Amino acid sequence: MELTYLEAISDGLRVALREDERVLLLGEDIGAFGGAFKVTAGLAEEFGSNRVIDTPISEEAIIGGAVGAAIVGMRPVCEMQFADFVSCCFDQLVNVAGKLHYRVGLAAPIVVRLPSGGGVAGGPYHSQNPEAWFMHAPGLKVVAPSNAADAKGLLLAAIADPNPVIFLEHKYLYRRIRGEVPEGHYETPLCARTVRGGDDLVVIAYGAMVHAALEAAEAIEEASIRVLDLRALVPLDERAILDCVHDCSKVVIVDEANYTCAAGAQVASLIAQYGYEDLDGPVVRVATPDVPIPFAPSLEAAVLPGVDRIRDACRELLAY
Amino acid sequence: MELTYLEAISDGLRVALREDERVLLLGEDIGAFGGAFKVTAGLAEEFGSNRVIDTPISEEAIIGGAVGAAIVGMRPVCEMQFADFVSCCFDQLVNVAGKLHYRVGLAAPIVVRLPSGGGVAGGPYHSQNPEAWFMHAPGLKVVAPSNAADAKGLLLAAIADPNPVIFLEHKYLYRRIRGEVPEGHYETPLCARTVRGGDDLVVIAYGAMVHAALEAAEAIEEASIRVLDLRALVPLDERAILDCVHDCSKVVIVDEANYTCAAGAQVASLIAQYGYEDLDGPVVRVATPDVPIPFAPSLEAAVLPGVDRIRDACRELLAY
Amino acid sequence: MVLTRAIEERGLSLYKQGRVPGSFYDGRGQEATAVGATFALGAADPVCPLIRDLGAHVVKGTPAAAILGHYLGRASGVSHGREGNVHFGDATRGVVGMVSMLPGMMPVAVGMAWAFKLRGERRCALSFFGDGATSVGDWHEAMNLAGLQRVPAIFVLEHNGYAYSTPSARQFVVDPLERAAVYGIAAATVDGNDVEAVFDAVRLARERALDGGGPTLIAAQTMRMHGHGAHDDASYVPAEQLELWAARDPIARQRERLAQLGVDVDAVEAGARAEVDAATQEALAMPAADPASALTGVFCEGEPQLLGSGAAPWSGFAAA
Amino acid sequence: MVLTRAIEERGLSLYKQGRVPGSFYDGRGQEATAVGATFALGAADPVCPLIRDLGAHVVKGTPAAAILGHYLGRASGVSHGREGNVHFGDATRGVVGMVSMLPGMMPVAVGMAWAFKLRGERRCALSFFGDGATSVGDWHEAMNLAGLQRVPAIFVLEHNGYAYSTPSARQFVVDPLERAAVYGIAAATVDGNDVEAVFDAVRLARERALDGGGPTLIAAQTMRMHGHGAHDDASYVPAEQLELWAARDPIARQRERLAQLGVDVDAVEAGARAEVDAATQEALAMPAADPASALTGVFCEGEPQLLGSGAAPWSGFAAA
Numbered sequence A, B: 001m002e003l004t005y006l007e008a009i010s011d012g013l014r015v016a017l018r019e020d021e022r023v024l025l026l027g028e029d030i031g032a033f034g035g036a037f038k039v040t041a042g043l044a045e046e047f048g049s050n051r052v053i054d055t056p057i058s059e060e061a062i063i064g065g066a067v068g069a070a071i072v073g074m075r076p077v078c079e080m081q082f083a084d085f086v087s088c089c090f091d092q093l094v095n096v097a098g099k100l101h102y103r104v105g106l107a108a109p110i111v112v113r114l115p116s117g118g119g120v121a122g123g124p125y126h127s128q129n130p131e132a133w134f135m136h137a138p139g140l141k142v143v144a145p146s147n148a149a150d151a152k153g154l155l156l157a158a159i160a161d162p163n164p165v166i167f168l169e170h171k172y173l174y175r176r177i178r179g180e181v182p183e184g185h186y187e188t189p190l191c192a193r194t195v196r197g198g199d200d201l202v203v204i205a206y207g208a209m210v211h212a213a214l215e216a217a218e219a220i221e222e223a224s225i226r227v228l229d230l231r232a233l234v235p236l237d238e239r240a241i242l243d244c245v246h247d248c249s250k251v252v253i254v255d256e257a258n259y260t261c262a263a264g265a266q267v268a269s270l271i272a273q274y275g276y277e278d279l280d281g282p283v284v285r286v287a288t289p290d291v292p293i294p295f296a297p298s299l300e301a302a303v304l305p306g307v308d309r310i311r312d313a314c315r316e317l318l319a320y
Numbered sequence C, D: 001m002v003l004t005r006a007i008e009e010r011g012l013s014l015y016k017q018g019r020v021p022g023s024f025y026d027g028r029g030q031e032a033t034a035v036g037a038t039f040a041l042g043a044a045d046p047v048c049p050l051i052r053d054l055g056a057h058v059v060k061g062t063p064a065a066a067i068l069g070h071y072l073g074r075a076s077g078v079s080h081g082r083e084g085n086v087h088f089g090d091a092t093r094g095v096v097g098m099v100s101m102l103p104g105m106m107p108v109a110v111g112m113a114w115a116f117k118l119r120g121e122r123r124c125a126l127s128f129f130g131d132g133a134t135s136v137g138d139w140h141e142a143m144n145l146a147g148l149q150r151v152p153a154i155f156v157l158e159h160n161g162y163a164y165s166t167p168s169a170r171q172f173v174v175d176p177l178e179r180a181a182v183y184g185i186a187a188a189t190v191d192g193n194d195v196e197a198v199f200d201a202v203r204l205a206r207e208r209a210l211d212g213g214g215p216t217l218i219a220a221q222t223m224r225m226h227g228h229g230a231h232d233d234a235s236y237v238p239a240e241q242l243e244l245w246a247a248r249d250p251i252a253r254q255r256e257r258l259a260q261l262g263v264d265v266d267a268v269e270a271g272a273r274a275e276v277d278a279a280t281q282e283a284l285a286m287p288a289a290d291p292a293s294a295l296t297g298v299f300c301e302g303e304p305q306l307l308g309s310g311a312a313p314w315s316g317f318a319a320a
C-alpha cells in the first residue's frame, strides 16, 4: 500500500497494538485527539484509553513510568509532543533507561518517538535534532528513518527490541514523503542501506538529509555518486560506512543537527581512523552550524544544510 | 603559592567573591558543610549565607534560578554535587541558558561547576564525563582544566565571561595534582596550550587525560611527542589543533568520555577535513568504550584510557 | 485588551493568508488576565509571559509593528526573525519571554525575584503559567524554592481547564490553587475574565512581595476561546462551555464598565484598529530577516545588556 | 534488622580496612523502616530501596555474601562489580534497586504499579525516598501521576530530618507528609524506628493498593545515626539529637519485645554474626570482577529477563 511517512508510522503502531497486547502508548494528547501531528489518530478508539494513554505534562514521569512498566513485561511506546521536549526527560533516559541492563541486568524495552527536525519554521524549540546526545549515552539505541517503508519497519523493530530505542521521526517528512509500504508486520534491520549507487564519491546521511543528498547527487551528472542512508545511529553500521569509503574514496557526511559532536563527527572520526588508507581527499562534513534553529524561513534556510551546499561540497571534493 | 587542583578552585571562588559582589554561589550542602568535596569550605563563614547558599535538591531550579539572577545582574556560580546530576537540569541548560542570548539578546553569565570523571571507583553515577552533550548545545561554553593554575584561571575567566560556562573539574585531580598558582585575580584564556614539546606525533587531550598523555609521552624515548592540552572545548582552539597536525603529521586524540560523539570525535573530524593534507597516518582515537563506568577497580581500569593504551597507540602510529 | 485582541486577530488573518510562517497561537478570551496582571507591575518588575499572554507584551510597551513583524519573521520584528509566534521576549522592556518547555520560566522568575531580595530592591518578578504546566517537575522545584526563600514573586495561573486537548481532570486530581499552601505560598483565586479583578489581585500580591511577605499564586479562572493553535479547532471542548464563556468575554464586560464611566470605547477600539492597520503596513514593509544575521549572536561579546524596564502606566498606583 | 546491621557494620569495617573501594553509605538507625516495610510485601511486589535500605535487599533474600562481595567489587557480588555501595538491585528477586539521581525510581515504581493495574494483577510496587528528595521535580511528577492513575503503589518517606548536611528547614516549609493530599494520595505517619508499626502501616497500604484504593504515602519518622557516608562525621547534627535517637534504637526496642515473647534474641544475633562471618569469608574469597566482563551487557540480547520475585516470608499474612 502507498502511505505517507506519517501514515506508515501510524500503521506500525496499529500493527504492534494489534499483535502484541504488551504494547502500550503513552504521551500528551495522543488519545482521542490523536497527538499533535495526528500520528495516533484513531488508535484510542480502536484500542481503548487503557492502551493509548493521555498523560499529564510530565516527561520525566512518562519515561520513568514506561521503564517501570517495561521491566514488568509491557512494551511502552512513548511520544514526545516535539523531540525538543526530550531534554525534559534526559535524566530518566540516560541514567535510568540506558544503564539499567548493564547495572542490574534488567532490560527496559521502551521506544521513545521524537518528532524532530527543521524546515518547518518551527524555531529554536520545534526544530531540534537531539540524536547525538543519545549516541553519547551508553545503552540507548537510536534510529532515524528517511522513508515510509523504513519508518514502519524500524518502528516495529524498535518495539521488538529488548532495549530502549530513541526513534527519530522527521516532521519535515511526515506528509511530504510517501512510498510503498508492506502490509502487516515486518522489521527493518538496524543497519545502513545504499539508496543510490555510485563509486566516485559517497554522501553519508540519515533522516531528511537523505533526500537532500539524493537531490544533490542527481544534480551532478559528471560523476557517479553513491548515497548511504545510515537509518540507525546506534548501532552504527561501521562496516557499511567503511565499505563505501573503500569503494568511493571520497566522502561527504551530512548532518541536519548542529555541527559540533554531531553524528557526522563520529562517522568522520571512524573514517579518519579506520578508512584512512582508502581516502583520496579530506573527509568533508556539511552540517548546521552551532546556532539554535531560527524561525524565519530566510534565516532557517541559511543554517540548515540544503541541496546546494551538499552539491557544492561534492563538486569541490570531486575536483580534489 | 603551591596549591592542589582543589585548593586552586576554592581560591578562585574566594577571589571572585571578594572582588565582585555580584558573585553568588548556589548548590547543595555548599554552605557550612563546604560541599561534598569541600571546595567551598570556609566560604559561607567568610561571605555569609546570602552569598554562599545551600539549596534544596532541585537541579532544574538551581540552574533556572541562576539564569534569572544572572539576567538581572548577578554572577551565579552553581555547583552540582557530582557532574552526573547535570542530566537533571539538562533542559534548563540547553534550552533556557544556552539559547537566551541568541533568541532574546539577554546574556546569562552563569558558571556551572561539575565535579566529573572517573578513576575513583565512583561507579556509573559518580564517574561520568558529560562535556560532549554540552558541546552539542549551542550557546554554552565548556572548559576543562588539567592543572591547578589553569583551574583557578579558567574559573575566573568563566565567571567573568558573559555567557553560561560549563566548568568541568576533575575529581581524580582534586587532591592528586598540585602546582604553583598565582595569587589574586588572573584569567586563563579559553584556548589550548602545548604542555610538552615534540614534532613526531601529537597527543591531544584535556582534563585528567593530559596527565596520562604526558606519562605515555615520557615512556617513549625513541620519538619526540608533543602533548596539547585543549583546556577549552567550546570554543575549540581549531587553529592550535591544526598547527599541531601540521607540525607533527601524526595525531592521537584521547577522551576519558565514552567513545561515540565525544569531544575527540569532533577534534578528529576537524583534522580529517581541514588537516588532511598534513596527515601522515590515520587519526587515532583512544577513548572509554560505550559502557557505563563500572565500579570495581578491576573493571574501571579496563574501560578508562590508561597510560598503556595511549603509549601503545602512539607506538603503533609512529611505526606507520 | 482591545489592542491585544486586534493584534492577534490581525496575526491570525495574516496566518490564514499564508503570510505568517510556522504555526500561530493566540490567547483569545484570556486577554484580561495577561493585561490586568501586567498593568499592576512597576516598570522595573520583569515579566515572563506565556502562550496566552500577548497582552503582557503589549502592556510592557512592545510596539504592535514589532510584534506583527515578529510573526512575519521580518528583520525588524522584535526577535529579528529568530523566534516566531508567541515565543519571544523584549530584553529592553523587562519581558524575558517564554521558552517552549513548560513551565521553564518559573525557576527563572524565582531567580530574578531572589536577586531582588538579596539586593534589597523593591521589585518583584511575575511569571504566568497554565494549569497543565503544573504537572511538570520544574513547577514543583520553582514553587518549593520560592516558598522556602520567600522571594518577591507572583505566579499567575491561567486556569482555563485544558492543556491542549487534555482537560484538567486528566492533569491532576487536586486543583493547583490548593497546592500553593504546601509550598508556604499565599494563594488567591480571581475571575480571569475581569481585568480589574486581576489587576487588584496582582496589585495586592505585589505589595505583599515588596513588603517581604513572599510569593503569591493567583489562580485566574478563564477559558481559552480558540484552539491551542490555529491548526486546532478545539472540537474537544463542549460547545455549551464555549457559549457560556463567550457571554463572559473580558472585553465586552470592560466595555460596559467603561461606557458607564463615560469613556468613548468606540473611539478606543477605532484607535486600536487604526494602530494595528498602520502597524500591519509597517510590518509588511519590513525586509525579511537577513540570512547573514542567522549566524551571529549565539554568544554575548562584551558587557552583557541587563534586562531593561518596560512601560508601567499604572505602576505609581501599583506601588501606592 | 540484626542481619542488616551486621552486614553494614562488616561492610564499614572492611571499608575502613581499605578493602572496600570508593565510598560507603549505611542506614544505621533506620533499619526498622526498610525491614518492616519490605516484610509487608508479597513475593511479587517489587521494591526500589534507597541509600538507607539495605534491609529491603536482605528481606527480599539477597544473600549476605552477594552483598559483601558487591561492596568489595567482586565477580560474584550481586552486581558483579558493575555497581558499588548502596547502588545495586537484584533483578531475580524483585529488587529494582536505586539510581543515584534522587528520587529517580519514584516514576519507575509508578510505572510498575501502573502495569499491574492495567493487567488487573493483585500486586503493588514500593519505593522508598528521603525527605530531601521530595524537592526534586521527579517526585512531583511521580506523585501527580500516581494519584491521577490511582496506581497500586506505596511510597515510604524516610523522614530523618536531613538531606546530607542540610536540615529539612532548608529543604521545604511544609512537611512532605502534608503534600500527599494535594496529589489525592492517602498518607500516614509512623514511628520509623518501630519495625512492627512500619510493617502494619505498609500492610494496610498494600491492602488499599490491591483493593484499588490507590497509592499511599507513609512517612516514617526516623534518624540517620551515621553521616551521609563513611567520609561524613555528621558534626552538623546536634549531639543531643543523636543521643535522643540512640535511646530509640530500633533493634534494642525490638529486642525487648521479642524477649518478652520468649524469643532467644541472643541466639538470633549470634546467628546473624555467624552468617556474616561466613559470608565475609566467602566474599573475600571471591575473585575480582573479570576485566573482560566490563564490556559486555550494555545491551540486552535475546528475550529480556523480567523482574523476578523475592522472598516474602510474611506475605501470606500481608495478603490476609
Ligand SMILES: Cc1ncc(C[n+]2csc(CCOP(=O)(O)OP(=O)(O)O)c2C)c(N)n1
Residues within 6 Å of the ligand: A028, A057, A059, A081, A085, A088, C051, C052, C100, C101, C102, C103, C129, C130, C131, C132, C133, C134, C136, C158, C160, C162, C163, C164, C224, C228
Ligand atoms: C515540557 C513540555 N511538554 C510538552 C509541551 C507541549 N505543549 C505545548 S502547550 C501544551 C499545553 C499547555 O497547557 P497549559 O499549561 O494548561 O497552558 P494553556 O495552553 O492552557 O494556556 C503542551 C502539552 C510543552 N510546551 N512543554
Ligand SMILES: Cc1ncc(C[n+]2csc(CCOP(=O)(O)OP(=O)(O)O)c2C)c(N)n1
Residues within 6 Å of the ligand: B028, B057, B059, B081, B085, B088, D051, D052, D100, D101, D102, D103, D129, D130, D131, D132, D133, D134, D136, D158, D160, D162, D163, D164, D224, D228
Ligand atoms: C538529583 C540528585 N541531586 C543530588 C544528589 C546528591 N545527594 C545524594 S544523597 C543526598 C541527600 C539526600 O537526602 P534525603 O533524600 O533526605 O535522603 P537521606 O540521605 O536523608 O536518607 C544528596 C543531595 C542526588 N543523589 N541526586
Ligand SMILES: [Mg+2]
Residues within 6 Å of the ligand: C130, C131, C132, C158, C159, C160, C161, C162, C163, C164
Ligand atoms: Mg490550560
Ligand SMILES: [Mg+2]
Residues within 6 Å of the ligand: D130, D131, D132, D158, D159, D160, D161, D162, D163, D164
Ligand atoms: Mg533525609
